[in-house]
Amino acid sequence: MSIAPAPTSAQVEQICKVLGDTHNGLTGSEIGRMLSVLSIADTDPSNTKWKRLYNALADRANGTGKTTAVYGLVQYCFDPARGIDNGTRYRWMMNEVNQVLMLLGIEVRDDGKLHKVQVAKTLNEVGRRTKNLRKALVAAGAHSEVLNCCREELLVDDYFHAVLEASKSLCARIKAMSTLDLDGSRLFDKALNVKDPYIALNTLRTESERNQQNGLREMLNGVMHLFRNPTAHELRIHWDINERDAVEVLNLISLLHKLLDGCTIVPRP
Numbered sequence: 001m002s003i004a005p006a007p008t009s010a011q012v013e014q015i016c017k018v019l020g021d022t023h024n025g026l027t028g029s030e031i032g033r034m035l036s037v038l039s040i041a042d043t044d045p046s047n048t049k050w051k052r053l054y055n056a057l058a059d060r061a062n063g064t065g066k067t068t069a070v071y072g073l074v075q076y077c078f079d080p081a082r083g084i085d086n087g088t089r090y091r092w093m094m095n096e097v098n099q100v101l102m103l104l105g106i107e108v109r110d111d112g113k114l115h116k117v118q119v120a121k122t123l124n125e126v127g128r129r130t131k132n133l134r135k136a137l138v139a140a141g142a143h144s145e146v147l148n149c150c151r152e153e154l155l156v157d158d159y160f161h162a163v164l165e166a167s168k169s170l171c172a173r174i175k176a177m178s179t180l181d182l183d184g185s186r187l188f189d190k191a192l193n194v195k196d197p198y199i200a201l202n203t204l205r206t207e208s209e210r211n212q213q214n215g216l217r218e219m220l221n222g223v224m225h226l227f228r229n230p231t232a233h234e235l236r237i238h239w240d241i242n243e244r245d246a247v248e249v250l251n252l253i254s255l256l257h258k259l260l261d262g263c264t265i266v267p268r269p
Contacts, residue, residue, distance in 0.1 A: 004071055004114050005104050012070045013054055018096040019077060020050030024089055026077070028052075038072045071114065074101075079112045091161070110160075133162065136247045143257035145169050146250055159246035166253045167228035170220055173257065174199065177265055184224050192217040200264045216259055223253060 007015070019025050026034070031049055035042045035056055044055040053073070060069045074097060083090035098107045105119035137147065149169035171183055178191040178198035191198045194210045201216050202209040227249055241249070 004068060004106055006067050007070060007100075007104055009058075009067065011100050011103065012057055012067055013050075014100045015070055015074065015097055016053040016057065017050045018093055018100070019073060020048070020053050021093075021096075022049070024092045025049060034073065034076050038069075038076060040069060040072070074108050075112055075114070078108045078110075080110055083110075133159065133243055133246060133250075136243075137250055137254070140247070140251055141254075142250060143254040143261075145173065145257045146254045159241045159243060163227050163241055163246055163249050166250050167223055170223060170253060170256060171228075173260060174220070177260070177263070184228075185221050188217050188220045188224070192220070197266050198268070199260075200266050201259065201262065216256070219256060223256065 020031065026049065028049060031052060032042060032045065035053075040056050040060055042052070042056055043059045044052050046052075047055065057067070057069055057073075061067050078090070078094055078097075094108060101107050101114075102117060102120040105117060106114045107117050109115055134147070146166050146169065149165050149172075171187060174187055174191050175181070175183075178187070180187055180191055180198060182190060192201075192213055194204055194213050197204065197213070201213045204210050204213055
């Protein structure tokens with residue numbers, strides 16, 4: 001996005017409070033290095049972190065008459081490489097900054113660039129849009145495992161990571177039920193093997209029941225191949241998912257958890 005709207009001083013202040021947050025924001029040395037790289041004068045280095053950032057940007061705005069220098073900070077902070085060492089902090093800052101940017105009709109994504117989105121005109125609208133996915137799942141009767149395993153991601157409508165975490169929850173649950181130290185297809189194939197199962201959907205006495213057991217195993221494998229593996233190995237800019245698709249995928253994962261609720265753990269000799 002080559003041209004972004006000029007933020008108000010209040011919006012710049014809020015972005016600085018996020019980037020300079022005491023617990024989850026940048027360190028003092030990181031702020032100094034960022035300002036240096038961006039050629040922004042560090043006019044108040046002894047002040048608190050967010051005020052240091054804000055005053056540096058205010059000084060730049062006084063000189064240029066523009067408040068858009070804040071976007072340089074945003075794109076610097078969310079260069080994809082900066083999420084490698086501390087993904088939790090990176091994600092938290094991105095989520096918080098995007099709530100401010102939503103008021104400007106833009107957002108920063110995993111490619112570190114600004115993209116147009118629908119403008120949110122009020123804080124209530126920001127809140128509604130960041131909770132839409134969770135509400136849709138609750139309304140559809142989603143399994144608690146789906147809601148619990150990706151609660152943080154759901155609250156910010158991070159569809160990519162919500163699908164990843166929910167997919168991983170299936171592996172975690174099968175591991176816990178079977179006590180097998182395996183992952184993915186190897187885990188599902190062994191845990192739900194019809195000849196020597198660790199977990200059984202039914203009595204496995206008839207051909208129909210064995211087909212159902214195999215169907216559950218194949219559905220679990222399908223989720224891994226279609227959703228967990230791509231999201232685990234691809235940047236979101238290469239593998240994106242929208243709200244409608246996320247709801248459908250998460251409801252499928254919810255169904256699998258409900259089927260697992262009815263399974264029996266087979267005693268081992």
